[in-house]
Structure formats: C-alpha cells, structure tokens
Amino acid sequence: MLGDTQAIEGDWLVALRQDAGKGRQGRAWQSIEGNFTGSTLVQLRAADPPAPSLALVAGLALIEAVDIAAPAVPASLKWPNDLMLGDAKLAGILLERSGDRIVVGFGANLAKAPRIEGRKTADLGAVIAPQSFAPLLAGKFAQLLAAWRASDPVQFAQAWLARAHPVGTPLEVHSGSGESVAGTFDGIEPDGAMRLKRDGMIDIVRAGDVTLA
Incomplete structure (x- = not known):
C-alpha cells in the first residue's frame, strides 16, 4: 500500500536484490542477480484516460526499452502484463492502485530466467546491466505516459496491439x-x-x- 508515502511521479525505485517481492495474484517472486526490478508512481489526473489502460503504457515502455537494449530479440506483448520471447516469459508488470495513485512495478529477466514449474521463461543473456536498463525504461515510460495523456485511447490501444500476439491467436x-x-x-x-x-x-x-x- 502507498499510505502516506511522499513518492513523486517520475521518481523510480530500483532494487538490485529483493527479499520480499511478489508477482501477480500474490505469487512468490524470485530475485536473481543481474535481473531488473524497479517501480515508479503515477498520480492520476482528472482528464486521464481510463486508469486500467495505464497497463498499455507500461507494456509499450518495457518492450521499447528491450528494443534498445537487445535489438535482435523478437519480443512481443501478451495480455495483460507480460513480455514474451516466443512462448516464454521474458518480463512482467504489476500495477497496484491506492486512491488516485498507481504503483507500476517491472521485473525483467536481463541475466537469468527463473525456473518456474509449469511455465516457460527466457532471459536476455546479460546483454545489459540493471543499472543501465533503468534509465532506458524510465525514459520510455515518461515519453509514453505523456503520449497516453494526450492521445486518443483508441490509437493508443492500437499501438499496443501492434506489438502483441496477433488477433486470432x-x-x-x-x-x-x-x-x-x-x-x-x-x-x-x-x-x-x-x-x-x-x-x-x-x-x-x-x-x-x-x-x-
């Protein structure tokens, strides 16, 4: 919960290691050296698009940051909050809301994919360090957050869809x-x-x- 924290929109918190992280639906989170774990805060405004569509911002920011870090990697988005390499999960996003503030958390397998029973996972093979990936992701998120606030929601959804698994999947x-x-x-x-x-x-x-x- 955010409670009475003094976090400011645009600030990022990046951890090189976590001992109490969590995934979607309360799943356990594995913290592996060289992988990326970070979060930022979005303060919702009265004129913003529907808050759930902020997940589209996060997904596009993540895939575009990976495009820069590893241009040869054919990543794609999977609804609602996953980044895939083929049929294996490369990264994930978790959004949690309290009032008019949303924490957007990212976890990306930059160095090593965790072993998860029943799920395929992938990694980028340590082509970039978390400390170098953080400003790429932060820059893309800021750029796309501004675009989200200024764009037609239909157009923004189409931009996300262009990077996702195809219609008919x-x-x-x-x-x-x-x-x-x-x-x-x-x-x-x-x-x-x-x-x-x-x-x-x-x-x-x-x-x-x-x-x-």
Missing part, C-alpha cells in the same frame, strides 16, 4: 478461482480490456492470466 484465460475459458484473441478495448472470441460471441475480459495455445 488461440488462448485460455485463467481466473483466480482456478476456472479457465478458451477462445481466440480478438484485440483489446480502449481501456485495455481484452476481447475474447468464443462460440461466435465476444467476451470482454478485464482480469485473469492468459496462456497462449
């Missing part, structure tokens, strides 16, 4: 209760929600884990 959506629904990816809404096509109908999915088939 088979996938499964897993809820926190253990239930899953299968269908095909049909794009995203301007607020960042996913469109899931199944049985000729479109479901709007606002939360869940996605597994690509």
Whole structure:
C-alpha cells in the first residue's frame, strides 16, 4: 500500500536484490542477480484516460526499452502484463492502485530466467546491466505516459496491439478461482480490456492470466 508515502511521479525505485517481492495474484517472486526490478508512481489526473489502460503504457515502455537494449530479440506483448520471447516469459508488470495513485512495478529477466514449474521463461543473456536498463525504461515510460495523456485511447490501444500476439491467436484465460475459458484473441478495448472470441460471441475480459495455445 502507498499510505502516506511522499513518492513523486517520475521518481523510480530500483532494487538490485529483493527479499520480499511478489508477482501477480500474490505469487512468490524470485530475485536473481543481474535481473531488473524497479517501480515508479503515477498520480492520476482528472482528464486521464481510463486508469486500467495505464497497463498499455507500461507494456509499450518495457518492450521499447528491450528494443534498445537487445535489438535482435523478437519480443512481443501478451495480455495483460507480460513480455514474451516466443512462448516464454521474458518480463512482467504489476500495477497496484491506492486512491488516485498507481504503483507500476517491472521485473525483467536481463541475466537469468527463473525456473518456474509449469511455465516457460527466457532471459536476455546479460546483454545489459540493471543499472543501465533503468534509465532506458524510465525514459520510455515518461515519453509514453505523456503520449497516453494526450492521445486518443483508441490509437493508443492500437499501438499496443501492434506489438502483441496477433488477433486470432488461440488462448485460455485463467481466473483466480482456478476456472479457465478458451477462445481466440480478438484485440483489446480502449481501456485495455481484452476481447475474447468464443462460440461466435465476444467476451470482454478485464482480469485473469492468459496462456497462449
């Protein structure tokens, strides 16, 4: 929780090692030397686009920073908050809101991929150190945050979609209760929600884990 902290938008907190981190849905977080762990704060404004679409900003900032750090790596975005290398997870994002403030946290396997049962993971092979990756990501996030506030939400969603798995990709959506629904990816809404096509109908999915088939 943010509580009464004095963090200012634009500031970043970068940790070279974590001993109490967490992933999405409270999963355990593995801290590995050479990987990147950092977070920043966004203060929401009255005229901002829908807050959930801030995840699109984070995803685009992360993939564009990786583009600079490792130009030959064919990374792609996976809804809602993952960066993929093929079918393996390269990095992830976690957003947590308290009132009108959102903490945006990033974890990227720059040096070594953690071993996670039932999940494929990838890394960048230590092509860049966390200390060098941090300003790349911070610069991209600031640039795209400004664009998010000034752009048409539809256009911003399209920019995210251009870096994601293609429309028509088979996938499964897993809820926190253990239930899953299968269908095909049909794009995203301007607020960042996913469109899931199944049985000729479109479901709007606002939360869940996605597994690509």
